[in-house]
Structures are given as structure tokens and as C-alpha cells.
Amino acid sequence: MANRLAEATSPYLLQHADNPVDWWPWCPEAFAEAAERDVPVLLSIGYAACHWCHVMAHESFEDADTAELMNRHFVNIKVDREERPDVDAVYMTATQAMTGQGGWPMTCFLTPAGEPFHCGTYYPPRPHGGMPSFKQLLAAIVEAWNQRSDEVRGAAGKLVASLAKHTAALPVSDVDVSVLDGAVASLLGDFDRRNGGFGGAPKFPPSMVLEFLIRHHERTGSVESLSIVEATADAMAGGGLYDQLAGGFARYSVDESWIVPHFEKMLYDNALLLGVYTHLARLTDSPTYRRVAAETAEFLLRDLATAEGGFASSLDADTDGVEGLTYVWTPQQLTEVLGEEDGAWAAELFGVTPEGTFEHGTSTLRLLREPDDFARFESVRARLSAARGTRPQPGRDDKVVAAWNGLAITALAQAAVFFEEPEWLTAAGRAADLLVNLHVVDGRLRRTSRDGQVGDSAGVLEDYACLADGLLVLHQATGEKRWLDTAVSLLDDALQRFADSDNVGAFFDTADDAEALVHRPADPSDNASPSGASALASALLTASALVGHDRASLYREAAEQAVSRAGLLAARAPRFAGHWLSVAEALAQGPVQVAIVGDSPSLLAAAVRKAHGGAVILAGAPDSSPLLTDRPLVDGQPAAYVCHGYVCDRPVTSVEELVSSLS
Structure with a gap:
């Protein structure tokens, strides 16, 4: 039996390389094998830090009898959802359509054409709680395939056609101040007043929603918005979700009171939460928020930094097979x-x-x-x-994911400037160097790397957008123009390759020349991390304030059009539109632009402390950057130029005047 996973760059695939199951990676050859043998494909999707993925692997994939059934009757494909989010998105949509829920491990049965006809998640080795055993499921699938093959194939084709219709672009609907106010009212209704956060168990950190509520408070003075944020931030930081000894947040709480976490620690959660607590520390000057932000930044550098300069994807939920042992x-x-x-x-x-x-x-x-x-x-x-x-310590998935490293670059660069921690800024720059130098191959972005070896998976929209956003923040923090130039290149590629030509403002998650799946994924909702489209809108809006006039209007218009495609989502399900709403708040503010010409640490510190979320702040010599062009010193002194969108105040030279202008 060929060990086809032995050379994978995914730690998750490597975990399964020695299974008795004859695993294939996701590739055309696997589907060709299924067509030649006229057998279905068993697609198993998970990720390295997933507890129940480990459980199912131990119970079923390491079992010789189960493996024999799988090898005889199926072509078995193993996919790392973090490496191939496009494949995961397609079959997660199918799983949710069939079962009403989704999660990992995900277990899907496909025709040799890749069309799903039965989907689920975890299956036990013995019947339990109304669930069949995994072996019983395999037997039932084999019987259906052998006895009713035409019926199975026909149903799979109909499902794919239905999924394509239900994943079409949302209609245009503006996100104006009434929608922003309505989103706050809706979130207030969902807010858990006793425990903080939203909804019941399991309870996830609502990072992007909290950022939106902070920005809404800054714009409107809403007491309710800030109270939701502070209550939730306090509960998370004081609960078991937060590592009280070493910093860093777990993926979610299994209870509604934040007592018991699911112990895996993900890069994207900690990057987003670093941003939230930094913003809260800036807004409130709370020593607790300052401490949590600083400890989270140190967790990233200590526990997730890789030798090559990037940041690893996660720490495992389990230690030696026991959840939470550490x-x-x-x-x-x-x-x-x-x-x-x-x-x-x-x-x-x-x-x-x-x-x-x-x-x-x-x-x-x-x-x-x-x-x-x-x-x-x-x-x-x-x-x-x-x-x-x-x-014993939990395992680490040291795969470097472009999108999540982009989020880390953003958060670390912002925190470095506010807390005046140059080491954090250096770490953000190292990660950016790795991504730009290793992940860009023949002018196109690759999604992952490991141990300095770039993977084969093409970058998806969130990779381009989150990395561009991070580079734009790094440009503001350092003044280095190379970061702006690279971000512009990524944004131009994204606009060209990912746009939905039939629906202005809508975007697909995969490029126009990416591998064709049974349908082209396009999910606008913000879930554990920003959707590719909302991240792109954020980057475009920021870039519109930093680039020259020739591109500024193009980028701003593209950002506005993208936000308009999320209007219904923001109005009806704001918990899944947090990043969209944050971008809309920045649009409502202008966004705020602060151009500081000349060397004035006091003006820069005041801008960083007082500018609203989503603001663009850049300091440097006159004419050293497009934002600083035609903005001279004032009477030979450093000066700050503040604009809200297309409307600019007179330049100011004192901290007091700048604070007044930003207020």
C-alpha cells in the first residue's frame, strides 16, 4: 500500500500517514481511481488540533478491520481543512444541507465526479445514541452504491445543482447608519447578560462582533455597545477560556459560563482577540485589558512563532490523547x-x-x-x-497559513505601536517577509508552508485579503513603502481573479483559474475568522486612503460595493457579519485619515491613542508616501492633517489640537 501522505506539508495528513487506510491526498488521480474501480469516494476532512478527529482516527482509521472495509470498497481521501478551505467549504455546505449541522471530523461519500450523496461528521466504532457505527454506515453505503447506483448518482447531481443556487451572491442592500443601529439592537437581544457573550453553549469568542461594537461606541457614544464589549471581554479574560498562566485563548467554551474550554489554541482566535483587547486598552486604559493584550502578544511570539519567522496554526486540544492534560x-x-x-x-x-x-x-x-x-x-x-x-505538552500544528499570519501581522503591528513594543513589530515584519518571499510563487500567493517549504495549495480570497490588510498596517507602523506596494499587488490580483463578473461587489473564495470543484465556493459570512470578501473590503478601504489618487477612488468604490452585498447579512444575522459591520463603521467615519509630516512622536502617540478603529495613521517626511504628498510642515514644525473621508480639517501642530480634531 502506497504511503501517499508521507511527503505532505500538512501535519494533519502526516498524522494519518501510517494508518492502515490507503489514504490519498486530494488530487485528480484519486477520483480517476474511483472512476476506474467504479467505487465511491470516502472523503474525511479535519485538522490537526481537532479532538474528535483524533478520537475517530484512533477508533476507526487505526483499526485494521475498518481499514480493510474502507480500502476494499472506497477510494479514501484525507483533507486538511486548513490547507484546503475551498474543498472544506463545498462539502461543509453539503453536510449542513443534509444534516442541519456541520463540524469536524467531516465524513462525506462522493461519486467519482466529486458529487456528495451522503454526509456526516463523527461516527463511533459501535452504535451509540441513535447513531450507527462507522462500520454499519460503510456497509449501508456499499449496499446503496451497488444496488441503487443510478438513484444515488442522480440524487447527488440534484444536490449539487441545489447548492449552487443557494450559494449565489446576495442582492445589493446598503449598510447605512440605520442598519448599524439595528445590528446593535439585535446583538443586545442576543447578549447573555449573566455570563457575557452571545447565545448558549458552546460559546465562542465573538471577536469581530466586539470590534464592531467598539467602533460603534466610538462613533455614536453608545453606552450599550461598550457595556456588551466590556462584560464579554471581562468574562473571557477571567474564565477558563483564557490561559491564566501563560496567556492566549482557547478555541471556545463548552459551557455558557466560560469555565471549561475546548483546549485547542488557534492562531486566528488569538490574533483577532489581541486586536480587540488592544483596542479596549486604548479606549479605556484598563490595566486588565493591557495585561491580557500583552500576554496574548507574548503567547504568539513564544508558543506559535516558527523558526522561519511565521506563526504556527494551532496548539492541540489533547496531550498524549487526553484533553486538557497540560x-x-x-x-x-x-x-x-x-x-x-x-x-x-x-x-x-x-x-x-x-x-x-x-x-x-x-x-x-x-x-x-x-x-x-x-x-x-x-x-x-x-x-x-x-x-x-x-x-507533557500539547502538539503544535506548525503549518503557516497565509490568511491567519496576515491577521497576526495586523494585530501585532497595531499592538506594537500602541504599547511601544518594538519586538512585536519586528516579529510582524519577519512574518511578512516569510510570506512575501516564500508564499508568492510565480506572482501568485500560496496558502501554506511548513519548515520553509511552500505547499501546493493556491491562496484563496482570505489569504490575499488578510495578508494585504496586514501589510497595510505594517506600512503604517514602519513607513516602509515596500509593504504598501506588495499589498497593492495582492489587491489588484484579488479584484481581477476573485470578482463575480455577474454580480458587481460579490466575490468568490477561489480564483478564476483555481481547481474546478463541484461548485465554486463563495461564503460572505464571518465565522471563526473574517470572510474573504469582508477582509478584502477592509483592505480596499484602508488602501484607498494610502494609495495615490489614481487608485484611491477605484479601491473605495470596490469596498463600498462589497459592503453593499453584505447588507442583508448584516441586518438579519449580525453575529455572522461582525467584520462587515466593522468595515461599515469605518466607512461611516470616512474613514478617518491622519497624516503626520515631520518627526513628532507626541503627535503620533496622540493619533494612535485617540483615532477611532479603522483609522489610517501614517507619519513620515513630506511627500514620502502618497498620503503625505502635498502636505508640508507648518511654519517649519511637524503637523498633523486629519481627514474624514473626503473632508479635511486644517493642519494642527499641537497634541491638544489633534485630540480635539479626532474627537
């Missing part, structure tokens, strides 16, 4: 590390109880109150962190 504590373990007095103090502070809040009498660490002795708090955390470092 992170949970008992009162006795605290005492063993800290002694009786500090152990009891830490147990009370962190909510570690004899009964436990997790499993088998263990507890996650929460911060139930602000410590009254911060030096003692830091000493306790340092000793517990050192002890935890001697435990």
Missing part, C-alpha cells in the same frame, strides 16, 4: 508546587475546588477576582507555569 489542576497539585499558604490562596483565586470544574476532580484555572497582591500573583503564576512546563 492545563488542569487539583488543590493538592497547587499545594505541592506552592506550599500550603500560597496553594490555598491560589485555589481560592483561580477557582480550583476539591470537586473540580472539569473532569476527574480537576479544575480549569479562572481568575475569580483581581488579585489584591499583584506581586504575589505574579510569583504564583511563575511557579505554576514552571511546574506546568514539566508536564
Whole structure:
């Protein structure tokens, strides 16, 4: 049996390279094999940090009898959803249409033409809770294929046709101030007033929605908007979702009270939350938000930075096959590390109880109150962190994903400027260098790399957009024009390759010359990270303020058209349009542009501290950048030029005048 996954750049595929299952990577040859043998394709999609993916692998894919059934009756394809989000999107849509829900591991059965006819998620090795065993499912699929092949193929073709209709572009609908106000009212109705966040369990960090609400508060003064953000940020930072010892956020909470996390830590979550807590620290000057932002930035640099300069995708939920093993504590373990007095103090502070809040009498660490002795708090955390470092550690998916690294570049560069931490800015620059020098091949962006080897998967829209957005922020933070030039190149490619020519303002998630799937994915909703289209709208709007006049109007118009395609989504489901709404808030503000000519750290610091979210801030010598062109010093002094969209104030030379203009 060929080990076709042995040379993969995906750690998830490598985890399955030694299975007795005859896995294929996603490739035309696999479907040709299925057509030649006249057997269905079994498509299994997951990712390296997925707990239930590991469980199903251990129960089924490592089992020789199950593998024998799979090999005899199917062509088996294993896909890393993070490496091929386009494949994942197509079959997730089919899974949700068939079952009403989706998730990973995803298990789909396809015709040799790639058309899905049965989809699901995790299947147990024995019947359980009304679910068939995986072997029973395989037998049923084989029987249906052999006995009713024409019927199965016909139903699959009809499903694909239906999915194509239901993934068409949304109609144009403006996102004006009434829609923004309505989104806040809707979110207020969904807000969990007791626990923070939205909805019930499982509860995910609503990063992009929080950013929208901050921007809405800045524009309107809405007390409700800020109260939702602060209550949610406080609950997340004080709960088990946040690593109270080393910083960084887990993927989600399995309960509505943020007590027990699903322990995997994802790059995209932490990049987005770094941005939220940095913005909150800037707005409120809260020491808690400052601490959480700083610790999250340090988590990125310490635990996710790769040797090549990028950022790894995730840390696993499991350690040695046990979820949370690295992170949970008992009162006795605290005492063993800290002694009786500090152990009891830490147990009370962190909510570690004899009964436990997790499993088998263990507890996650929460911060139930602000410590009254911060030096003692830091000493306790340092000793517990050192002890935890001697435990087995979760695995790391060190695959570098372009889009998520773009989010990290954005957050680190913004935080570096506000907190005056040059090391963070250097890290953002290293990641940008890696992506620009390694991931751009023959003028086109590749999605992933690992150990300095670029992968084969073509970049999707979110890769182009999130990287462009990050480079634009890096340009503002450093003044280096090369970042602006590369971002413009990425945006021009995105406008040319991903636009829906039949629907102005709409975009596909794959390029016009990408591999043809059973339908071309185009999902405008913001989920765990910004949709490709909303990220593109954000980058286009920012670029419109930074480029010369020849491109500025083109980019702004493209951003406005893209936002108009998300109007219905923003009005009807604002929890899945957070990034769109943030872009719309920036549009409503102009966006704000602050051009500082001359060397004035005080003017720059005031702009960074007081400008609203989505503002464009650039400092440098006169005429050193398009935004600084025709903006001279004033009476030989450094000056700040503030514009809101197309309307500009007179230049100011004092911090007081600049703060007044930004207010």
C-alpha cells in the first residue's frame, strides 16, 4: 500500500500517514481511481488540533478491520481543512444541507465526479445514541452504491445543482447608519447578560462582533455597545477560556459560563482577540485589558512563532490523547508546587475546588477576582507555569497559513505601536517577509508552508485579503513603502481573479483559474475568522486612503460595493457579519485619515491613542508616501492633517489640537 501522505506539508495528513487506510491526498488521480474501480469516494476532512478527529482516527482509521472495509470498497481521501478551505467549504455546505449541522471530523461519500450523496461528521466504532457505527454506515453505503447506483448518482447531481443556487451572491442592500443601529439592537437581544457573550453553549469568542461594537461606541457614544464589549471581554479574560498562566485563548467554551474550554489554541482566535483587547486598552486604559493584550502578544511570539519567522496554526486540544492534560489542576497539585499558604490562596483565586470544574476532580484555572497582591500573583503564576512546563505538552500544528499570519501581522503591528513594543513589530515584519518571499510563487500567493517549504495549495480570497490588510498596517507602523506596494499587488490580483463578473461587489473564495470543484465556493459570512470578501473590503478601504489618487477612488468604490452585498447579512444575522459591520463603521467615519509630516512622536502617540478603529495613521517626511504628498510642515514644525473621508480639517501642530480634531 502506497504511503501517499508521507511527503505532505500538512501535519494533519502526516498524522494519518501510517494508518492502515490507503489514504490519498486530494488530487485528480484519486477520483480517476474511483472512476476506474467504479467505487465511491470516502472523503474525511479535519485538522490537526481537532479532538474528535483524533478520537475517530484512533477508533476507526487505526483499526485494521475498518481499514480493510474502507480500502476494499472506497477510494479514501484525507483533507486538511486548513490547507484546503475551498474543498472544506463545498462539502461543509453539503453536510449542513443534509444534516442541519456541520463540524469536524467531516465524513462525506462522493461519486467519482466529486458529487456528495451522503454526509456526516463523527461516527463511533459501535452504535451509540441513535447513531450507527462507522462500520454499519460503510456497509449501508456499499449496499446503496451497488444496488441503487443510478438513484444515488442522480440524487447527488440534484444536490449539487441545489447548492449552487443557494450559494449565489446576495442582492445589493446598503449598510447605512440605520442598519448599524439595528445590528446593535439585535446583538443586545442576543447578549447573555449573566455570563457575557452571545447565545448558549458552546460559546465562542465573538471577536469581530466586539470590534464592531467598539467602533460603534466610538462613533455614536453608545453606552450599550461598550457595556456588551466590556462584560464579554471581562468574562473571557477571567474564565477558563483564557490561559491564566501563560496567556492566549482557547478555541471556545463548552459551557455558557466560560469555565471549561475546548483546549485547542488557534492562531486566528488569538490574533483577532489581541486586536480587540488592544483596542479596549486604548479606549479605556484598563490595566486588565493591557495585561491580557500583552500576554496574548507574548503567547504568539513564544508558543506559535516558527523558526522561519511565521506563526504556527494551532496548539492541540489533547496531550498524549487526553484533553486538557497540560492545563488542569487539583488543590493538592497547587499545594505541592506552592506550599500550603500560597496553594490555598491560589485555589481560592483561580477557582480550583476539591470537586473540580472539569473532569476527574480537576479544575480549569479562572481568575475569580483581581488579585489584591499583584506581586504575589505574579510569583504564583511563575511557579505554576514552571511546574506546568514539566508536564507533557500539547502538539503544535506548525503549518503557516497565509490568511491567519496576515491577521497576526495586523494585530501585532497595531499592538506594537500602541504599547511601544518594538519586538512585536519586528516579529510582524519577519512574518511578512516569510510570506512575501516564500508564499508568492510565480506572482501568485500560496496558502501554506511548513519548515520553509511552500505547499501546493493556491491562496484563496482570505489569504490575499488578510495578508494585504496586514501589510497595510505594517506600512503604517514602519513607513516602509515596500509593504504598501506588495499589498497593492495582492489587491489588484484579488479584484481581477476573485470578482463575480455577474454580480458587481460579490466575490468568490477561489480564483478564476483555481481547481474546478463541484461548485465554486463563495461564503460572505464571518465565522471563526473574517470572510474573504469582508477582509478584502477592509483592505480596499484602508488602501484607498494610502494609495495615490489614481487608485484611491477605484479601491473605495470596490469596498463600498462589497459592503453593499453584505447588507442583508448584516441586518438579519449580525453575529455572522461582525467584520462587515466593522468595515461599515469605518466607512461611516470616512474613514478617518491622519497624516503626520515631520518627526513628532507626541503627535503620533496622540493619533494612535485617540483615532477611532479603522483609522489610517501614517507619519513620515513630506511627500514620502502618497498620503503625505502635498502636505508640508507648518511654519517649519511637524503637523498633523486629519481627514474624514473626503473632508479635511486644517493642519494642527499641537497634541491638544489633534485630540480635539479626532474627537
